Amino acid sequence: MTTQTEATLLTVSQVAKIAHVTVRALHHYDQRGLLVPSERSAAGYRLYSDRDLERLQQILLLRQLDFSLEAIGPLIDATAYDRKQALEAQRELLLAQRGRTNAIIRGVDAALSALKGDSPMDKKKMFEGFEEMDASKYDVEAKEKWGETDAYKVSMRRTKAYSKDDWARIKAEEEAIQAGLAELLTSGVSAESDEAVDLAEQHRQHIDRWYYPCSPEMHVGLSDMYTADPRFEEHFEKRAKGLASYVQTAITANALQE
Amino acid sequence: MTTQTEATLLTVSQVAKIAHVTVRALHHYDQRGLLVPSERSAAGYRLYSDRDLERLQQILLLRQLDFSLEAIGPLIDATAYDRKQALEAQRELLLAQRGRTNAIIRGVDAALSALKGDSPMDKKKMFEGFEEMDASKYDVEAKEKWGETDAYKVSMRRTKAYSKDDWARIKAEEEAIQAGLAELLTSGVSAESDEAVDLAEQHRQHIDRWYYPCSPEMHVGLSDMYTADPRFEEHFEKRAKGLASYVQTAITANALQE
DNA sequence: GGTAGACCCTGACGTTACGTAAGGGTCAAG
DNA sequence: CTTGACCCTTACGTAACGTCAGGGTCTACC
Structure with a gap:
């Protein structure tokens, strides 16, 4: 075994x-x-x-929470470095969902009252709770409370809205970066070389663009997962032996240049 | 207008x-x-x-509450005679749904605790709240509390599980009964005749079979809606002029025979 | 009266997340 | 060995729309 x-x-x-x-x-x-x-x-x-x-x-x-399967995989992977933060953000979305159920219940109660009194029910109130999670409103609240530092929440907001084309593009970019790094590795190029570091920076920007604001520090944290988590490691090693560690080194070197 | x-x-x-x-x-x-x-x-x-x-x-x-559109229409129509009861039953299902959201939240909290202590999380607890409404469990509870008299709840339980074939069959039966009544009406047969009353009884049994236990009294209550609610009336009148009233009379006559 | 933008219609193809079924292999108990 | 429960892969079908196309309607403004 x-x-x-x-x-x-x-x-x-x-x-x-x-x-x-x-x-x-x-x-x-x-x-x-x-x-x-x-x-x-x-x-x-x-x-x-x-x-x-x-x-x-x-x-x-x-x-x-109504994320598409397309979004769920990458979302879990891109934010694997901080499971605590992920769970806390998800908890908040669940609380919001519960709030919407409560709103629907209140609508039912209002309808019951209207039945007794035979007075028409307010149209807006009839449909409270049926709205989907309002991502833009959530964004505003997140900013006020936490600035733009709550990476996981930002990430969830963004990934929920991506189309299939977006995902195809995201995956193609990831593929190109990883293939580039694998090529450097097999060519015997140092993980701390300009080429490798450049690709590491591209990787950071890719995450920053598509998932969440990704500082070099965060990037390093994520790269630690690449060797620490067997699933990630396997993913990289399947492409080239030693790639997980190579990528981690390149990302660390990139961060040191900042 | x-x-x-x-x-x-x-x-x-x-x-x-x-x-x-x-x-x-x-x-x-x-x-x-x-x-x-x-x-x-x-x-x-x-x-x-x-x-x-x-x-x-x-x-x-x-x-x-995860009812199919196929089920929603007939469910609303078959139980239109008692909107209060319908709303109250729906309210209870919403409370159950909220309970499941709460269970998921508890699972998240347990996962957060497990993160701190690094102790593995109970597998059953991990997935609490993700189960669908357990109709059979609900049935048992309904029986204990109310016997079999809570028509709407029984109705919801049943209709949720019907397949498309079931619905096709249900609709065909309804169609046959209504066509038969329309035929009697246009033939000048009394709504209180044996033929009409027989079809009314078939109608009651149809509801009893597919929707909820339907006593003659309940059946009469429903038939009142056929002339009181413009939507129903229109539905029947479209088939034959005076049919709504005719059906109501036949159903009332059927109930008087009990 | 004409224009423009917002809104309306019908028709039709496509999507997501599976459900259902078929045909055949595996496991474990009797 | 048999049997029943469970496993696999393959593949077609589905519900509830989403998206788009092409064209009509409404209203305010010039």
């Missing part, structure tokens, strides 16, 4: 039951790379780890 | 804005007969009345 030696791995139906999703949904998430099980048995069975279940919780949570 | 002479009628964009839906959604609801605007202007513009907005509130509420 691998690093999951001590853990109990679960099959799809076990996960489906625990997580209140269908086996088909899990297949779907696997097929689109959103939640790839840690292992497969010799027979090809999907085997899910505890860590997979944590990621699934994140997925279901963001799904509950 | 019609009976809406004193009211202000709204265009699609006005309704869309108030109700937080899209114009496209309103077109869709119109196209499938779910929410047909009271009027059309000479230019063909959809014009919505206050009563239309009330119906839209019901639609959005049931949509919020």
Whole structure:
């Protein structure tokens, strides 16, 4: 076995039951790379780890908040360096959602009152709570309270609105940056060279542009995850052996130049 | 103008804005007969009345509770005789939904705690709140509290699970009953004749089977709506002049035989 | 009266997130 | 070995719209 030696791995139906999703949904998430099980048995069975279940919780949570599957994957990955902040931001969105349910309940109560008194109900009030999360309003509030420093919230706001074309473009940019770094690595170019550092800076700007304001410090924090988290590491190593560490070094060197 | 002479009628964009839906959604609801605007202007513009907005509130509420559009129309119509009961039942489902949001929030809080202590989180707790409304559990509770007399709740439970085939069958049965009654009316057969009363009984059993336990008394209550509510009346009159009243009389006669 | 912009209509293709089904392999208990 | 529950991949279909196209209507302003 691998690093999951001590853990109990679960099959799809076990996960489906625990997580209140269908086996088909899990297949779907696997097929689109959103939640790839840690292992497969010799027979090809999907085997899910505890860590997979944590990621699934994140997925279901963001799904509950009406994020598209297209957005959920990258959102989780781009902000993996600070799980606490992510959870706190998600909590706030859930509170807002609960508020909307409360508003709908109040509308029902108003309708019940109107039934008794036979007085017409205010139209605006009838439909309170049915509005979707107002991202622009949220933005204003976030700015007033926290300035522009709450990265995860900014990130959620942005990614929710991206179209499929946006995502295609985002992915192409990421691909180009990673391919460039892999090329440098295999060519024997130092991770601290101008070329590598330049690509690292491109990477930082890419995140800054598409996800959240990304300072060099934040960038470094994210790069630490690339070697610390087996999923990221595997992602990079699949492209080129040693790439995870290489990218981390390049990003660190880039930050030192600031 | 019609009976809406004193009211202000709204265009699609006005309704869309108030109700937080899209114009496209309103077109869709119109196209499938779910929410047909009271009027059309000479230019063909959809014009919505206050009563239309009330119906839209019901639609959005049931949509919020994950009922299919297929189910929403018939559900609203079959239980139109008691709007109070409908609203109260819907309120309870909303409370349950809020409870599930609360459960998810608790899961997030547990995850935050787990982050600090680095102790693994209970798997069951991770996914609390993501389950769908458990109709069978709800059924048990309804029985204990109210016996089988809470018609609307029973109705909601049943209709939520019907397939498209079920709905096709339901509609075909309704169609046959109504066509039969219309035929008797146009043939000059009394609404209190055995034939008409027999069809009225078939109607009661149809509702009893597909929607909720329907006593003769309830059936009479519903039939009162057929002449009292312009939408129902129009529906019947479109088929045969005087049919709304005819059906009501047949249903009343059927109830008197019990 | 003409213009322009906002709004309206119908028709139609496309999308997202699966649901359902088919056909066949795997696992574990009896 | 058999059986039933579970697993796999493949593939078609669906609900509830979203988006777009092409053209008509309404109203204010010049």
